[in-house]
Amino acid sequence: MILVTGGLGMIGAQTARALTDLGQTVVATAHRRTERPSFLPHDVIVEQLDVTDAAAVSALGDRYRITDIIHLAGSIPGEDRVAYFRADTAGLLTMLDAALSWRVRRFAVAGSLGSYLGSSEITWHEGLPLPAVAAPHPIIAFKKAVEPLTTNALRDTGIQALVLRIGSTWGPLMDPATPFNAVPPYLSSVLRGERPSALHAHDGGDFCYAPDAGRAIALLVTADALGHDVYNISSGQPFTNGQLIDAVRAAIPDAQLDVLDGRSGGPGRDPHLDISRLTTDTGFAPAFDLTAAVADYVTWRAYHAR
Structure with a gap:
């Protein structure tokens, strides 16, 4: 079973939908959202979960045999940026702890095309060095920090980290x-x-339309083998x-x-984002x-x- 945190959000719900299209069983979690999107298949299990609550996350693992985690849950910053960073970092670390405890196969986490800001290139690909420039928004700052935290935390654990540099999705x-x-x-x-x-x-x-973003993520997480730990997600x-x-x-x-x-x-x-790596490793093409x-x-x- 694949766990999708933030599973009732714009990208999370489309990811859960795409996973079921691929024959996977899915549990999608949400913290504040309660309305189930009409396009979400009925066999997707929906659970309310605060990803910063370690006990609740552990209990979820007791109820379901989680084989892979797609961590898309996140909050919107308010005036207190430190509170935002604290909450979303706590959620990331709690889910990394769960990945290690449950011995999942893959742990995918939402990054951002904002990691490339400051690059002089027009087509942004995963091989580019990430410029050391000031992030214009706290979400971009956090998403850029997510990458080394995740890949380093899972190094030599047998769990494959997947950083999803998600494009301008709507x-x-x-x-x-x-x-x-x-x-x-x-x-x-x-x-x-x-x-x-x-x-x-x-x-x-x-440009990336949400159903395509969800399908790209689903294809990556379910692929038999992947040659990289960072992938652009876009059209x-x-x-x-x-x-x-x-x-x-x-x-x-x-x-x-x-x-x-x-x-x-x-x-x-x-x-714009180059998706050659995604296409080569999964066969993805935008619909x-x-x-x-x-x-x-x-x-x-x-x-x-x-």
Whole structure:
């Protein structure tokens, strides 16, 4: 049985869904969320769990024979950044303790494309050195720290660490007003019948639709063998705002959209994640291009608030 912490979140629920599609049994945990997504298969077991509670995590292992852990649970920082770092570090260490106690095969943990910030490359791949630059947000700072903590903690234990450098992911269940991805707020404005702010046609960057992110993670965790401990998770293709606007017009023909020429920051391109390593080791290929993702999301939002 595979454990997915944060299993009712945007990426966690899609990961649990993809695992069941691959024939796996899954227990998904959530701390504050209680609503089960409609797309989550009924045979996914859902448990309420605070991953910082070592006794509760241990008890979960007594109830289920956990063979692999996908640790996606995390909190949103408030004004007290130290409290955020303390809570999410405690959750990580508790789950690493569980991995060692249960002798799981693989321990996958959510990292971020933010680890590459400061790189002069346009296509970010796993072989790049990670720049020593100030993290612009506490989540990015924590996700970057997760990598050496996890890989070092599991070194020589027989448990394979998997760092998931997750790209700019959006989709069903994401907060429509999220500050972390511009697409859901933009689409939400259109769905409310508003005229969203004009976008520069050539701005853009990395793009990953949540169902594809979940499937990529599921393929990695269930693979017979993996040659690496760090993998980019994304579509492998950058997008531009011009393409986004075309996709929105295809899904919502009467949308009132304004586009500005060029880029907001001058000539150049925005970086995106390379997924060659993921594709080679798992055969992953994204099922959604931008047009299909927008159409799917618009259909979802017709029946769901987020």
